Amino acid sequence: MELTGAEIVVRCLAEEGVEYVFGYPGGAVLNIYDEIFKQDKFKHVLVRHEQGAVHAADGYARATGRVGVALVTSGPGVTNAVTGIATAYMDSIPLVVITGQVPTAAIGLDAFQEVDTVGITRPCVKHNFLVKDVNELAVTIKKAFHIAATGRPGPVVVDIPKDVTHHTAEFAYPASVTMRSYNPVLKGHSGQIKKALQMILGAHRPLLYTGGGVVLGDAAEPLRELARLLNFPVTSTLMGLGGYPGTDRQFLGMPGMHGTYEANLSMQHCDVLLAIGARFDDRVIGDPAHFAREQRKIIHIDVDPSSISKRVKVDVPIVGDVKAVLEEMLRQIKAGRERPDQEALTAWWTQIELWRAKDCLRYNRQSPIIKPQYVVEKLWEVTGGEAYVTSDVGQHQMWAAQYYRFNEPRRWINSGGLGTMGVGLPYAMGVQLAHPDAQVACITGEGSIQMNIQELSTCKEFNLPLKIILLNNRYLGMVRQWQEFFYKERYAESYMGSLPDFVKLAEAYGHVGMTIERPEDVERSLREAFAMKDRLVFMNFITDQEENVFPMVPGGKGITEMILAEEL
Amino acid sequence: MRHIISVLMENEAGALSRVAGLFSARGYNIESLTVAPTEDATLSRMTIVTTGSEEVIEQIVKQLNKLIDVVKVLDLSDGHHIERELMLVKVRAGGKDREEMKRMADIFRGRIIDVTDKTYTIELTGTGSKLDAFLEAIDAAVILETVRTGASGIGRGERVLKI
Numbered sequence: 001m002e003l004t005g006a007e008i009v010v011r012c013l014a015e016e017g018v019e020y021v022f023g024y025p026g027g028a029v030l031n032i033y034d035e036i037f038k039q040d041k042f043k044h045v046l047v048r049h050e051q052g053a054v055h056a057a058d059g060y061a062r063a064t065g066r067v068g069v070a071l072v073t074s075g076p077g078v079t080n081a082v083t084g085i086a087t088a089y090m091d092s093i094p095l096v097v098i099t100g101q102v103p104t105a106a107i108g109l110d111a112f113q114e115v116d117t118v119g120i121t122r123p124c125v126k127h128n129f130l131v132k133d134v135n136e137l138a139v140t141i142k143k144a145f146h147i148a149a150t151g152r153p154g155p156v157v158v159d160i161p162k163d164v165t166h167h168t169a170e171f172a173y174p175a176s177v178t179m180r181s182y183n184p185v186l187k188g189h190s191g192q193i194k195k196a197l198q199m200i201l202g203a204h205r206p207l208l209y210t211g212g213g214v215v216l217g218d219a220a221e222p223l224r225e226l227a228r229l230l231n232f233p234v235t236s237t238l239m240g241l242g243g244y245p246g247t248d249r250q251f252l253g254m255p256g257m258h259g260t261y262e263a264n265l266s267m268q269h270c271d272v273l274l275a276i277g278a279r280f281d282d283r284v285i286g287d288p289a290h291f292a293r294e295q296r297k298i299i300h301i302d303v304d305p306s307s308i309s310k311r312v313k314v315d316v317p318i319v320g321d322v323k324a325v326l327e328e329m330l331r332q333i334k335a336g337r338e339r340p341d342q343e344a345l346t347a348w349w350t351q352i353e354l355w356r357a358k359d360c361l362r363y364n365r366q367s368p369i370i371k372p373q374y375v376v377e378k379l380w381e382v383t384g385g386e387a388y389v390t391s392d393v394g395q396h397q398m399w400a401a402q403y404y405r406f407n408e409p410r411r412w413i414n415s416g417g418l419g420t421m422g423v424g425l426p427y428a429m430g431v432q433l434a435h436p437d438a439q440v441a442c443i444t445g446e447g448s449i450q451m452n453i454q455e456l457s458t459c460k461e462f463n464l465p466l467k468i469i470l471l472n473n474r475y476l477g478m479v480r481q482w483q484e485f486f487y488k489e490r491y492a493e494s495y496m497g498s499l500p501d502f503v504k505l506a507e508a509y510g511h512v513g514m515t516i517e518r519p520e521d522v523e524r525s526l527r528e529a530f531a532m533k534d535r536l537v538f539m540n541f542i543t544d545q546e547e548n549v550f551p552m553v554p555g556g557k558g559i560t561e562m563i564l565a566e567e568l
Numbered sequence: 569m570r571h572i573i574s575v576l577m578e579n580e581a582g583a584l585s586r587v588a589g590l591f592s593a594r595g596y597n598i599e600s601l602t603v604a605p606t607e608d609a610t611l612s613r614m615t616i617v618t619t620g621s622e623e624v625i626e627q628i629v630k631q632l633n634k635l636i637d638v639v640k641v642l643d644l645s646d647g648h649h650i651e652r653e654l655m656l657v658k659v660r661a662g663g664k665d666r667e668e669m670k671r672m673a674d675i676f677r678g679r680i681i682d683v684t685d686k687t688y689t690i691e692l693t694g695t696g697s698k699l700d701a702f703l704e705a706i707d708a709a710v711i712l713e714t715v716r717t718g719a720s721g722i723g724r725g726e727r728v729l730k731i
């Protein structure tokens with residue numbers, strides 16, 4: 001049967017089993033919206049800004065591992081979506097973003113609402129397509145889902161000119177697609193795995209350095225098994241949190257700029273570093289020359305060969321799916337009898353415990369003003385450590401990462417690579433839609449939340465009972481912290497006067513608002529808020545204005561050159 | 569180090585911009601880049617001449633491979649290979665220069681492909697350095713115009729880049 005392009009789009013999404021499409025209509029996508037109106041296979045979530053649509057689809061993808069889908073119109077719809085696409089790209093999140101385009105005959109003529117979508121998005125997508133022929137539409141959408149979800153995941157844009165949405169073609173959705181130019185390597189090279197195992201079993205001071213790849217690659221299970229079998233310490237990057245239980249004794253916390261003392265010293269002084277789906281980001285290893293001062297063997301498992309030996313030279317690269325490689329390693333270790341030198345390992349653990357005894361995340365729990373760290377700790381208690389927590393970008397993000405000890409993957413949802421303020425609320429929407437019964441908290445700052453505050457309206461429309469945990473320090477706190485440390489306390493434009501009354505604001509959008517000003521009210525209010533299971537509660541915590549995130553490795557320094565709280 | 573890299577890619581609209589965009593976004597050098605469809609019209613073959621440390625070249629090859637439209641990448645400099653570039657040079661060739669120009673073209677195995685009573689247009693192929701040598705050998709003042717294709721390369725012997 002012949003279908004129109006618009007019908008084909010909708011049928012393809014249904015065939016892919018899409019649950020939610022996050023979007024915003026406009027001229028170029030009206031035909032598609034008309035078909036959405038007529039169907040009931042998936043729900044459309046009307047956001048209030050296209051950036052919110054892409055972030056929400058991204059949050060949905062992070063929380064489920066499925067491909068998130070967004071739909072926006074041409075021109076400004078696309079440019080508004082770009083921040084969302086770039087955010088997903090930097091964190092390797094699988095998305096399909098369908099964008100309307102002006103009719104093919106008008107392309108290149110500066111038509112109304114025309115932008116070069118493929119050109120604008122090219123540097124921040126895994127791939128993009130402009131579909132000029134309706135006969136190519138179904139197979140292109142199939143390819144888009146395939147590319148987004150396989151190998152190192154990422155966003156894929158499908159740009160569809162308006163005329164293509166009313167042209168007709170025979171519809172058949174391909175069950176699968178193969179592309180001669182795209183065949184991600186999944187199985188690790190057995191020779192490399194053998195070499196790696198020799199190193200691992202011969203290690204005296206091993207460390208498992210795990211990243212977002214563990215979460216994206218669903219490798220938390222084999223990681224746990226490997227770590228426990230060998231009794232190796234584990235550190236997880238900002239993107240990897242939850243890949244290994246945050247409350248486990250073998251867990252050292254996060255490494256890097258705001259990493260723990262024990263994680264950073266272990267990174268520096270280990271003799272065998274097994275990097276699993278982690279990419280030696282500049283925020284993790286600090287100054288590469290300083291990192292290279294200590295001798296260590298590095299094994300790196302990653303599905304993306306270009307992540308290997310990019311910033312740090314690696315001894316044993318293993319290209320492959322992290323889960324498949326870890327399972328193969330486990331199989332071989334269990335089949336053999338060799339185990340790491342226990343005496344050396346015990347000495348290493350003794351050393352690590354000494355570092356850990358520094359208690360680098362200590363803060364003043366007796367403070368008469370609410371400490372942001374305290375709010376996060378209480379949130380952990382009140383939610384039993386089981387909430388899905390999204391965050392924005394800034395100090396609150398770091399405190400969330402440090403003090404909410406994630407025990408499961410896909411519970412911690414934040415923008416690590418691009419560091420996009422404004423993701424928190426739309427992320428939480430995507431997460432709550434994916435898991436309607438779960439506790440979902442958005443930890444945010446008063447700067448960040450205002451970047452996509454309009455989505456409170458979407459939350460009302462879809463009855464999303466999020467809990468917004470605003471750590472309100474009346475500053476762009478992370479900026480202020482840098483200004484305090486590195487610019488002699490010249491707080492250039494990091495103070496925001498005239499903040500809105502957040503309680504009234506929440507109420508204006510139809511939600512519940514609370515302001516909490518005393519430490520003794522923190523836990524009770526949190527319990528009260530989470531007891532309101534069907535309401536969004538906006539919790540405005542008035543926190544210590546000049547609290548800083550510690551430890552901190554100043555930009556350009558080595559990872560052991562940390563500033564600790566006590567040193568100030 | 570100078571490297572000459574061959575890329576087989578899907579002959580799709582925008583494929584070239586993906587490669588060019590990659591090089592500019594990541595700050596890689598491009599000395600020259602040539603591209604044209606192959607005998608199989610669904611594939612284009614590109615030759616890129618670039619310079620960089622071993623680490624940078626390794627990244628370039630990996631990043632090229634990562635482009636979804638790229639089918640195969642080969643660093644020709646890893647083995648024996650041949651490279652050729654085509655140059656067209658328009659020179660002043662009147663009076664006493666005329667004979668001399670013809671002689672120089674012959675020495676460099678160039679061919680005169682267009683003639684007026686005041687000019688010659690000479691076609692030359694060879695390695696980039698041979699073309700440079702020709703330009704140095706003739707009087708700079710007589711050169712009216714030059715156009716070069718950039719290098720194309722192919723492996724020697726049995727070394728084949730094919731899908």
Ligand SMILES: Cc1ncc(C[n+]2csc(CCOP(=O)(O)OP(=O)(O)O)c2C)c(N)n1
Nearest residue numbers: 394395396419421445446447448476477478
């Ligand atoms: C879109 C965007 N603009 C600017 C920045 C730079 N930036 C990083 S953190 C920060 C301050 C965030 O302030 P707030 O949301 O109040 O959180 P806090 O640090 O106070 O916890 C800024 C401006 C950014 N990350 N993203």
